[in-house]
Amino acid sequence: MTATLRFLGTGDAMGVPRVYCDCAVCTEARATGVNRRFRSAVLIDDPEAGHIMIDCGPDWGRMMETAGLRFAERMLLTHGHYDHIGGLPEWADACRWQERRGVAYAPEVTIAEVTARFPWLSRTIEFRPADGGFRLGGWNVRAWRVNHGHNGYAHAYRFDHAETGWSWAYCPDAIGLSEAEKAPLAGLDLLVLGTSFWHETIPYERRSVHDVVEALELLRELKPRAAVFTHLSHDIDLTRRYELPESVRFAETGLRIRLGDG
Numbered sequence: 490m491t492a493t494l495r496f497l498g499t500g501d502a503m504g505v506p507r508v509y510c511d512c513a514v515c516t517e518a519r520a521t522g523v524n525r526r527f528r529s530a531v532l533i534d535d536p537e538a539g540h541i542m543i544d545c546g547p548d549w550g551r552m553m554e555t556a557g558l559r560f561a562e563r564m565l566l567t568h569g570h571y572d573h574i575g576g577l578p579e580w581a582d583a584c585r586w587q588e589r590r591g592v593a594y595a596p597e598v599t600i601a602e603v604t605a606r607f608p609w610l611s612r613t614i615e616f617r618p619a620d621g622g623f624r625l626g627g628w629n630v631r632a633w634r635v636n637h638g639h640n641g642y643a644h645a646y647r648f649d650h651a652e653t654g655w656s657w658a659y660c661p662d663a664i665g666l667s668e669a670e671k672a673p674l675a676g677l678d679l680l681v682l683g684t685s686f687w688h689e690t691i692p693y694e695r696r697s698v699h700d701v702v703e704a705l706e707l708l709r710e711l712k713p714r715a716a717v718f719t720h721l722s723h724d725i726d727l728t729r730r731y732e733l734p735e736s737v738r739f740a741e742t743g744l745r746i747r748l749g750d751g
């Protein structure tokens with residue numbers, strides 16, 4: 490059986506709709522919901538490793554309800570920013586009420602940030618350093634630091650299947666990657682990349698995530714076999730048809746991708 494990647498949340502740091510905003514995308518998100526987006530998170534459903542979520546933003550509870558999920562045993566964290574970890578206390582409470590222990594993998598620096606911010610989490614969640622790489626079922630997993638522009642740094646994860654050789658990566662929050670940061674993104678079957686806006690016009694020094702224009706340029710360089718753009722702001726309107734290469738698409742809530750096809 491093949492593992493599946495499910496997009497539980499596909500939004501940027503504010504989600505869609507933005508609470509203060511009456512633009513057409515936010516209005517559509519409120520009315521019909523094509524553009525309604527929780528903060529970005531994915532679920533790996535692997536025949537050997539079980540359910541593993543990547544990132545745990547403040548929409549965690551509603552995301553789980555929407556997806557019809559009752560529990561997540563394991564979590565991978567990309568960085569310690571609110572939109573990626575704000576749901577950890579709720580997950581920890583769910584662990585506590587069920588008398589189960591959650592396991593969260595993260596780079597040591599992220600573990601330190603998270604446990605400083607939420608010191609009680611270690612009672613119910615076991616934090617495991619991801620720095621040296623680790624194994625999840627058949628996947629060899631590595632994490633590395635990526636530039637996050639104005640907001641410092643984040644991490645990306647690469648997964649290589651030991652038997653099939655199939656490889657994919659999750660890099661939701663990055664911009665202006667250096668050559669060394671790009672290197673682990675080479676030769677992928679699938680790249681999931683954060684792109685908040687189509688073309689973000691605020692000064693570069695204030696930006697923290699690739700826009701679609703930059704991401705398409707990066708794809709021309711990295712040449713993954715397929716790519717999915719996530720971490721989408723209210724600038725992206727999924728009721729529209731965008732001109733994207735055939736192998737590239739925007740993520741939508743509930744999208745499932747088989748990790749091993751093709």
Ligand SMILES: O=c1ccn([C@@H]2O[C@H](COP(=O)(O)O)[C@@H](O)[C@H]2O)c(=O)[nH]1
Binds near residue numbers: 501502569570640698
């Ligand atoms: O030190 C920080 C800086 C920012 N945050 C939160 O992270 C996101 C930033 O959004 P991006 O657009 O993905 O860069 C936002 O929710 C900030 O509140 C943080 O937690 N810590």
